[in-house]
Amino acid sequence: MTENEKLLNDVTNSDYKWGFVTEIEQVEFEKGLNEDIIRKLSEIKSEPEWVLEFRLKAFRHWLTLEEPKWPKVKYSQVDFQDIRYYAAPKNKPKLDSLDEVDPELLKTFEKLGIPLEEQKLLSNVAVDVVFDSVSVATTFKETLNEKGIIFGSISEAIRNHPELVKKYLGSVVPYTDNYYAALNSAVFSDGSFVYIPKGVRCPMELSTYFRINAMETGQFERTLIVADESSYVSYLEGCTAPQRDENQLHAAVVELIAEDFAEIKYSTVQNWYPGDKEGEGGIFNFVTKRGIAHTNSKISWTQVETGSAVTWKYPSCILKGDNSIGEFYSIAVTNNYQQADTGSKMVHIGKNTRSTIVSKGISAGFSDNSYRGLVKVAKSAEGARNFSQCDSMLMGDKCGAHTFPYIEVDNNSATVEHEATTSKVSEDQIFYLNQRGLSTEDAVNMIVNGFCKEVFRVLPMEFAVEAQKLLEISLEGSVG
Amino acid sequence: MTKEYHINQDYIVKFADWKNSKNGNSVDFLSDIAENSINRFAESKFPTTKDEEWRFTNISNFLKSDLKPATFEDFASKSISENLFQNSLKNTESIKLVFQNGFFNENLSSISNLNEKVVFGSLNIISKEKPELFAKYFNKSKDEKSTFELLNNLFAVDGFFLFVPKNVVLEKPIEVINLIGNETQNLLVSTHNLIIVEENAEAKVVFQSVLDNSQTNFHNYFTEIFGGKSSKIEIYDTEESHINKIGTTEIVLEDNSLFNHFSFSLSANFVRNNLNAKLNGEHIEAHFYGLYTEKQNEHVDNHTFINHAKPNCFSNEVYKGILTDNSKAVFSGKILVEKDSQKTNAYQSNKTILLSDNARIDTKPQLEIYADDVRCTHGATVGQLNKESLFYIISRGIPKEIAQSMLIRAFLAEVIDAIKIPELREQINHKVFVSLNQREIL
Numbered sequence: 001m002t003e004n005e006k007l008l009n010d011v012t013n014s015d016y017k018w019g020f021v022t023e024i025e026q027v028e029f030e031k032g033l034n035e036d037i038i039r040k041l042s043e044i045k046s047e048p049e050w051v052l053e054f055r056l057k058a059f060r061h062w063l064t065l066e067e068p069k070w071p072k073v074k075y076s077q078v079d080f081q082d083i084r085y086y087a088a089p090k091n092k093p094k095l096d097s098l099d100e101v102d103p104e105l106l107k108t109f110e111k112l113g114i115p116l117e118e119q120k121l122l123s124n125v126a127v128d129v130v131f132d133s134v135s136v137a138t139t140f141k142e143t144l145n146e147k148g149i150i151f152g153s154i155s156e157a158i159r160n161h162p163e164l165v166k167k168y169l170g171s172v173v174p175y176t177d178n179y180y181a182a183l184n185s186a187v188f189s190d191g192s193f194v195y196i197p198k199g200v201r202c203p204m205e206l207s208t209y210f211r212i213n214a215m216e217t218g219q220f221e222r223t224l225i226v227a228d229e230s231s232y233v234s235y236l237e238g239c240t241a242p243q244r245d246e247n248q249l250h251a252a253v254v255e256l257i258a259e260d261f262a263e264i265k266y267s268t269v270q271n272w273y274p275g276d277k278e279g280e281g282g283i284f285n286f287v288t289k290r291g292i293a294h295t296n297s298k299i300s301w302t303q304v305e306t307g308s309a310v311t312w313k314y315p316s317c318i319l320k321g322d323n324s325i326g327e328f329y330s331i332a333v334t335n336n337y338q339q340a341d342t343g344s345k346m347v348h349i350g351k352n353t354r355s356t357i358v359s360k361g362i363s364a365g366f367s368d369n370s371y372r373g374l375v376k377v378a379k380s381a382e383g384a385r386n387f388s389q390c391d392s393m394l395m396g397d398k399c400g401a402h403t404f405p406y407i408e409v410d411n412n413s414a415t416v417e418h419e420a421t422t423s424k425v426s427e428d429q430i431f432y433l434n435q436r437g438l439s440t441e442d443a444v445n446m447i448v449n450g451f452c453k454e455v456f457r458v459l460p461m462e463f464a465v466e467a468q469k470l471l472e473i474s475l476e477g478s479v480g
Numbered sequence: 481m482t483k484e485y486h487i488n489q490d491y492i493v494k495f496a497d498w499k500n501s502k503n504g505n506s507v508d509f510l511s512d513i514a515e516n517s518i519n520r521f522a523e524s525k526f527p528t529t530k531d532e533e534w535r536f537t538n539i540s541n542f543l544k545s546d547l548k549p550a551t552f553e554d555f556a557s558k559s560i561s562e563n564l565f566q567n568s569l570k571n572t573e574s575i576k577l578v579f580q581n582g583f584f585n586e587n588l589s590s591i592s593n594l595n596e597k598v599v600f601g602s603l604n605i606i607s608k609e610k611p612e613l614f615a616k617y618f619n620k621s622k623d624e625k626s627t628f629e630l631l632n633n634l635f636a637v638d639g640f641f642l643f644v645p646k647n648v649v650l651e652k653p654i655e656v657i658n659l660i661g662n663e664t665q666n667l668l669v670s671t672h673n674l675i676i677v678e679e680n681a682e683a684k685v686v687f688q689s690v691l692d693n694s695q696t697n698f699h700n701y702f703t704e705i706f707g708g709k710s711s712k713i714e715i716y717d718t719e720e721s722h723i724n725k726i727g728t729t730e731i732v733l734e735d736n737s738l739f740n741h742f743s744f745s746l747s748a749n750f751v752r753n754n755l756n757a758k759l760n761g762e763h764i765e766a767h768f769y770g771l772y773t774e775k776q777n778e779h780v781d782n783h784t785f786i787n788h789a790k791p792n793c794f795s796n797e798v799y800k801g802i803l804t805d806n807s808k809a810v811f812s813g814k815i816l817v818e819k820d821s822q823k824t825n826a827y828q829s830n831k832t833i834l835l836s837d838n839a840r841i842d843t844k845p846q847l848e849i850y851a852d853d854v855r856c857t858h859g860a861t862v863g864q865l866n867k868e869s870l871f872y873i874i875s876r877g878i879p880k881e882i883a884q885s886m887l888i889r890a891f892l893a894e895v896i897d898a899i900k901i902p903e904l905r906e907q908i909n910h911k912v913f914v915s916l917n918q919r920e921i922l
Binding site for chain 1: 837839863
């Protein structure tokens with residue numbers, strides 16, 4: 001950042017705008033990444049020795065790696081020494097009422113149909129006493145405690161349940177996995193930890209939204225979800241509300257472990273700042289998400305991606321146990337200069353394992369939207385079955401839609417099918433709807449919704465409603 | 481890294497020896513090309529499995545085997561057994577051109593009169609007789625060359641040349657037979673083929689590669705095809721016996737042309753085909769068919785790249801295969817629709833049936849699309865013969881082997897039925913069943 005930009009930034013972001021002067025007491029590290037920083041980070045979080053070991057091993061490995069170049073995305077180099085690897089949660093200025101909130105933001109909230117109280121929370125307005133977030137969270141936590149479910153931040157879990165974390169951390173995504181996974185393992189800030197005990201069906205959808213105290217998880221999030229035998233959990237990550245974050249690089253790791261007969265449903269709605277209409281700014285989202293499915297278990301990923309300037313994300317399932325099931329449903333929308341390289345990996349190891357991939361890509365503006373996936377059937381995967389469907393829709397002639405599926409089959413009893421189509425919103429369809437009195441914008445929304453229906457169907461209900469609206473907002477103005 | 485460098489060095493040394501063996505008979509167009517390529521070759525590297533395009537095909541064994549670039553002596557020393565021709569088309573009237581270890585053999589060829597305006601035969605001879613025509617097209621299909629293409633530039637001294645001028649229609653197919661082999665040594669045979677079909681002209685070419693001994697020989701080919709406006713071209717590429725083959729086919733097409741390409745790998749030991757087509761005009765119709773039946777430890781790798789550079793074109797790609805024993809197949813198909821190539825219609829499908837536990841397929845059908853008003857679909861399936869269909873046929877009193885044959889025939893029909901030369905269709909059909917040890921259905 002040049003001097004001028006900095007000045008500009010300081011002025012535009014100054015607290016003055018809101019009429020507040022908040023004294024923020026912050027623990028902040030100097031910029032840069034080295035072993036000392038990692039030791040200091042670990043110390044501040046008062047982590048046990050083994051976590052520090054894990055971080056250092058990951059860091060040393062990371063130094064030997066090169067940044068991957070194969071994704072079909074272009075972005076300016078990230079300077080890893082120019083990042084502050086630890087900053088205590090910033091105290092955002094509290095606002096007195098919604099009137100003080102940026103009206104643009106409120107308009108978006110309204111379109112998304114977010115309840116008033118929730119709006120306040122999201123825009124950091126002091127919440128009134130009746131709707132005390134703490135009390136809601138408390139009742140919520142009590143219910144979970146009764147069932148023996150552990151749900152909290154991973155730092156807490158390291159302190160309170162070290163044996164569980166130690167057993168599972170890095171077991172699905174080892175620190176050697178890839179460049180960003182190694183970086184994350186070295187410097188992960190915080191994230192969620194979920195443990196569902198044997199035979200328990202989690203009574204509610206777990207969502208980061210309720211983990212209010214830990215909402216500011218920072219840029220190197222680490223999530224670990226363990227579903228013990230015969231348990232069930234549905235987890236929601238992110239929210240439909242636009243998220244503006246100062247950090248440019250996000251490198252999260254998510255690990256799911258589904259023990260025998262367990263089921264994990266993981267839904268993501270991601271709406272990070274995609275940069276402005278000229279493609280300036282925006283967040284780079286480089287995520288490693290992977291689940292391991294043991295005998296008769298099921299892992300289901302659902303994602304709606306509308307944000308980020310650059311997305312690089314392949315939620316995967318390792319179908320290790322016999323009869324295990326992996327599912328991946330995705331909608332990725334790119335507009336303006338956004339770039340997305342996303343898809344799924346299904347690795348069939350156990351007998352009679354089944355997987356389904358349904359990916360819907362919508363590109364508009366000048367964006368590039370790629371599906372990249374792998375279906376691998378190992379020799380041991382007798383009777384494995386996969387069906388993949390990747391559909392792309394193009395809006396405008398300046399955008400790109402690409403499909404790069406890899407299919408590797410090493411067993412003759414396996415059946416693998418891949419289908420992909422690329423098309424546009426046809427004039428006939430729009431005409432048909434225009435004729436019935438719908439505006440072109442509404443017609444396009446309706447067609448897009450129909451295109452994505454298979455994915456909306458598997459989202460948790462209220463999430464699905466919001467996601468549909470989110471899609472409309474993301475594509476606003478893309479139809480001329 | 482250093483290892484690959486050594487391999488390049490090996491070939492550079494071999495190139496010097498090989499040049500000497502030509503006995504000064506080297507001042508010509510092709511040797512200029514070779515001299516110009518040597519520096520680029522020295523800088524380039526042979527691909528390893530770490531290269532994305534070569535992930536599933538390991539060529540280290542080929543690079544290790546001590547290959548001797550074929551020289552004119554390898555051509556002269558060899559007598560040809562009659563049975564090598566059993567595979568050529570039964571239709572005796574067709575034109576046959578025989579290349580032996582890369583050199584044109586006039587005695588074995590049978591050439592009947594073609595239209596006198598048509599220029600065809602040995603690339604080497606034509607490069608001397610008609611240097612202008614030759615220089616206009618030779619090596620013009622692409623700029624960036626891969627290591628194998630540069631290797632071809634170093635050692636190729638001959639190949640098939642065909643020039644069909646405006647409005648000339650060649651009804652009969654031309655057969656080009658490549659005989660490869662030498663009793664004592666592992667040979668590297670390099671051929672450079674050049675096919676030019678001008679406006680409104682038509683041609684059909686059948687390439688056959690035949691190996692006649694058990695040595696490890698490598699055929700490194702580079703074929704360039706230019707299709708003019710409204711031209712019609714059919715290319716059939718088949719290989720016989722346990723040949724090892726790595727090569728590139730570059731196709732450049734112009735407005736309104738119709739193009740058909742067939743690639744058959746029925747009993748090849750090791751094949752890597754790079755098929756690159758540029759649809760450089762409007763209203764082009766192009767079909768690419770592939771068929772592979774593999775057994776034992778055979779390996780077939782088909783890489784295709786179809787570039788829709790202009791609007792209103794249609795391309796269709798169908799690759800089908802049956803794998804048994806420990807065989808392995810790779811398919812990587814890419815369709816690129818460039819910006820403003822509106823109204824493109826592109827289809828691509830790769831279907832493979834695995835008949836044994838140890839067979840393996842890696843398939844990668846890709847789309848890269850930068851225009852919005854297009855219809856592109858691709859699909860890939862991997863599976864086995866449908867058990868229910870098999871049961872249905874068996875339950876009607878038909879023995880299992882025949883039932884299997886019927887299903888295989890039905891599976892491959894899409895490709896085989898598309899062959900436009902009846903004799904060849906018959907022959908391929910027969911060979912498929914021979915290579916799979918299946919009973920033929922009459």
